[in-house]
Amino acid sequence: MKEAVVNFINYMTGLLWGPFMLILLLGGGIFLTIRLNFIQFRYFKYMWNQTFGNLFKKQEKQDSEDAHGTVTPFQAVTTALASTVGAANIVGVPVAIFFGGPGAVFWMWVTALFGMITKYVEVVLGVMYREKNADGEYVGGPMYYLKNGLKSKFLGNAYAFIFMLTIVSGIMVQANSAAGSAESLGINTTISGIIITLIVGIIVVGGVKRVGKVSEKFVPFMASLYVLGCLIIIFANITAIPGVFVSIFKSAFSPQAAVGGFAGSTIALTMRWGIARGAYSNEAGMGSAPIAHAAAKTDHPVRQGMWGMFSVFFDTLLICTMTALVILSTGIWTNGDIGAAAMTAEAFNDFYGKIGGGLVSFSVLLFVISTIYVILFYGERLAEYLFGKTFSLIMRYVYLGACFAGAVGGLRFLWIFLDFLFGLAVIPNMIGVLFLSGVVAKKTKEFFTSEKYYLKDVKMKKSLND
Structure with missing residues (x-):
């Protein structure tokens, strides 16, 4: 029966997760790009200035009278990034290359470029239709814009219930990955399971404000540590980089012959692996990010939407690309004696010695812990939406129990439901995103034609430059 x-x-x-999901996510991104006049390309510079360009400046807009929210915009985006920047960036990329060839990286980039607009729409809707809960905190996400925007309480409830269950499996899988990384560092899985569960529990018990404060320090540290490790290897192999880009673009549009341990791939297989890993990495279309962004202090939904676009750029076009360049420039992807998932660690081992594998294991551990505490926070918000605050607290301890069980390798049967439930949750979210795109288009036009928002920002920047 079980089998x-x-x-x-x-x-x-x-x-x-076959052609249907790829068409829904990539096709949906293309439709939204046309519907919103290619804003991820037209306003890329503005997006960059409003996000990364403002990190080291005083955040005057979030403190203005028009700005409302519970956490800062940066805390909101780092919370969302803590969920997306995970093992998929380190392990998923070499798997895509191993099965799809270097061309998979190109299709990963394409998915990210269109995923930027999908994430933008999700975040704008998340802020537009957010509410205040009993504690006075701003809450939002697909369940709220499906209920309040699309006027479909059924789809809102369906999304919240499916995703709430998905998180049980998600936490278990992530905790097992974290415990495995800790084990490679010499820590027993039971001990690491207890430690990871305690760390996650301490963070989430502080609510959205503590989650935001931890994320704004934790995410930049862990990402910088990993990216720096990648950059050193890339610069050491700088002469191979031009050839790497040639192979990425060439094999994206032509069948890839077998090389070493790589069995070869067709164009369709290359596209499938690149698009699937890109979508899974940045989670554009899956509806998770708006739950975090809905709590942000902002004077306009579109301004927070810029952070949504930035998160996809950072996750896929930066971190995933770093991993891909390491794998391809070192040539380790053609080694048939190494499993696809272990390629990044092996590349670091070859370059840094034993400390390299430890660095990758430590990075995976940090990435996964951040993912666990954020998706647990998401789960609480989903439970609160469905059944109220008391039930959300009950679910907190269910999730913490799943965290420990996953770390020690228990209840593996439940793990098989993760991708299935995740896929089911995407469907109602994308229905809302596509059908409410007209509302977002109007909101976007309002922002970019207003003397109060975009035009004011441009004039201020011009006066500073003059």
Whole structure:
């Protein structure tokens, strides 16, 4: 009976994450790009100035009378990034290259460029239709814009319930990955399970403000540590980089012959792996990020939407690309004796010695812990939406129990539901995103034609430059 259930779920997951999901996510991103006049390209410089360009400046806009929210815009985006920047950036990229060839990286980039607009729409809607809860905190996400914007309480409830259950499996899988990384550093899985569960519990018990404060320090540190490690290897192999880019673009549009341990791939296979890993990495279209961004202090939904676009750029076009360049420039992807998931660690090992594998394991540990505490926070918000504050506290301890169980390798049967449930949650969210795109288009036009927002920002920048 158990084997039959496993086979059925695996079969349904394969159908769900096949061409249908790729068309929904990538096709949806293309539709939104046209519907919103290519703003991720037209206003890329403005997006950059409003996000990364403002990190080291006083955040006057978030303190203005028009700005409302619970956490700062940066805390909101780092909270969302803590969920997306994870093992997929380190492990998922070499898997995509191993099965799809270097061309998979190109399709990962394409997915990110269109994913930027999908994430933008999600975040704008998340801020537009957010509410205040009993504690006076701003709450939002797909369940709120499906209920308040699309006027479909059924779809809102369906999304919240499916995603709430998804997080149980998600936490278990992530905790097991974290415990595995800790084990490679010499820490027993039971001990690491206890430590990870305690750390996550201490963070989430402080609510959205503590989650935001931890994320704004934790995420830049862990990302910088990993990116620096990658950059050193890339610069050491700088002469190979031009050839790497040639192989990425060339194999994106032509079948890739077998090389070493790589079995070769067709164009369709290359596209499939690149698009799937890109979408899974930045989570554009999955509806998780608006839950974090809805709490941000901002004077306009579009301004926070810029942070949504930045998060996809940072996650996929920066961190995933760093991993890809390491894998391709070192040539380790053609080594048939190394499993795809272990390639990044092996590349670091070859370059840095034993400390390299430890650095990757430590990075995975940090990335995964951040993912756990954020998706647990998401789960609480979903439970609160469905059944109220008291139930959300009950779910907190269910999730913490799942964290420990996953770390020690328990209840593995539940893990098979992760991708299936995740895919089911995407459907109602994308329905809301696509059908409410007209509302976002109007809000976007309002922002970019207003003397109070975009035009004022441009004039201020021009006067500073003069």
